[in-house]
Amino acid sequence: MSEGAGSRRPFACTALNKPTVKTASSTQGAVGAEPPRGHIVATVTLIGAPWDGSSSFQRGAAAAPASIRQALWSPSSNSCNEHGDDLSAEGVLDDAGDIAVGEEPAAARVAIEAAVYGVLARGGRPLVLGGDHSITYPILRACSAHGERPSIVHFDAHGDLYDSFDEDRYSHACPFARVMEEGLARRLIQVGVRTVTAHQRDQATRFGVELFGPARWREALPVIAALQEPIYVSLDLDVLEPMLAPGLSHPEPGGLTIRDVLEALEAIHAPVIGGDIVEYNPANDLRDLTARVAAKFVKELVGLLRNPVG
Numbered sequence: 114m115s116e117g118a119g120s121r122r123p124f125a126c127t128a129l130n131k132p133t134v135k136t137a138s139s140t141q142g143a144v145g146a147e148p149p150r151g152h153i154v155a156t157v158t159l160i161g162a163p164w165d166g167s168s169s170f171q172r173g174a175a176a177a178p179a180s181i182r183q184a185l186w187s188p189s190s191n192s193c194n195e196h197g198d199d200l201s202a203e204g205v206l207d208d209a210g211d212i213a214v215g216e217e218p219a220a221a222r223v224a225i226e227a228a229v230y231g232v233l234a235r236g237g238r239p240l241v242l243g244g245d246h247s248i249t250y251p252i253l254r255a256c257s258a259h260g261e262r263p264s265i266v267h268f269d270a271h272g273d274l275y276d277s278f279d280e281d282r283y284s285h286a287c288p289f290a291r292v293m294e295e296g297l298a299r300r301l302i303q304v305g306v307r308t309v310t311a312h313q314r315d316q317a318t319r320f321g322v323e324l325f326g327p328a329r330w331r332e333a334l335p336v337i338a339a340l341q342e343p344i345y346v347s348l349d350l351d352v353l354e355p356m357l358a359p360g361l362s363h364p365e366p367g368g369l370t371i372r373d374v375l376e377a378l379e380a381i382h383a384p385v386i387g388g389d390i391v392e393y394n395p396a397n398d399l400r401d402l403t404a405r406v407a408a409k410f411v412k413e414l415v416g417l418l419r420n421p422v423g
């Protein structure tokens with residue numbers, strides 16, 4: 114529970130020496146066993162975005178939110194993360210349910226943007242469960258509408274930077290091209306990408322993407338740790354070695370371990386304003402292995418999102 118926490122995470126070292134910048138949630142202190150974290154100002158809101166209509170290869174990711182929730186609350190584990198946040202405690206995690214995305218892509222994007230904006234406008238911190246990766250673009254639009262222009266820490270086997278894919282500019286292969294074209298992010302830091310085509314390399318250069326492939330993902334750690342501005346975390350589960358997460362539509366061997374991704378998340382010191390976990394495809398899963406991995410990332414991302422220390 115404590116290994117690494119004191120060295121990188123700000124709560125244990127920095128935050129305790131600073132005054133609280135905002136009023137804490139009404140339940141702070143209500144959980145007696147919870148270790149002091151400081152700066153607990155936000156309730157995280159889980160939102161399901163069951164949309165896989167922009168997938169280029171296999172559908173199935175629309176079923177992910179329900180499976181991830183089931184794994185999250187399974188009695189096979191408890192509801193505490195590695196930093197001692199109890200997700201079942203009052204004021205830690207709300208669940209807004211699933212967005213009614215419908216069948217039409219443009220309408221789905223509008224619905225996702227509106228739902229995420231609603232959470233941000235209430236002072237919440239959205240953690241969105243995809244769905245395919247196309248959902249990240251409307252989420253970042255919602256952040257922008259709320260006045261946020263975060264830097265993105267993006268875990269993925271793929272750059273998702275295509276200008277267009279299968280004649281679809283809103284494909285799940287394209288969201289970060291749209292995000293960067295519209296200036297919705299300050300920086301885009303990609304970790305684990307290992308499928309860079311010539312076109313995507315051109316796009317990465319065009320947008321100034323900071324790319325850390327799987328062989329040098331650790332070089333991203335000091336870059337992530339040095340970020341001061343608000344951060345958005347986009348976590349495509351196919352960043353992982355597919356043997357560790359078989360429930361994917363696009364398994365790409367040679368990926369990161371679950372602990373590698375957690376280590377990169379631990380490097381974040383800046384406030385995290387939102388995040389997504391995408392591309393889980395239950396139809397390809399084995400014994401809910403990948404659902405459990407996604408639920409694990411929910412737990413640890415909740416810890417990051419509810420402690421927006423700056």
Ligand SMILES: [Mn+2]
Binds near residue numbers: 269351
């Ligand atoms: Mn991917």
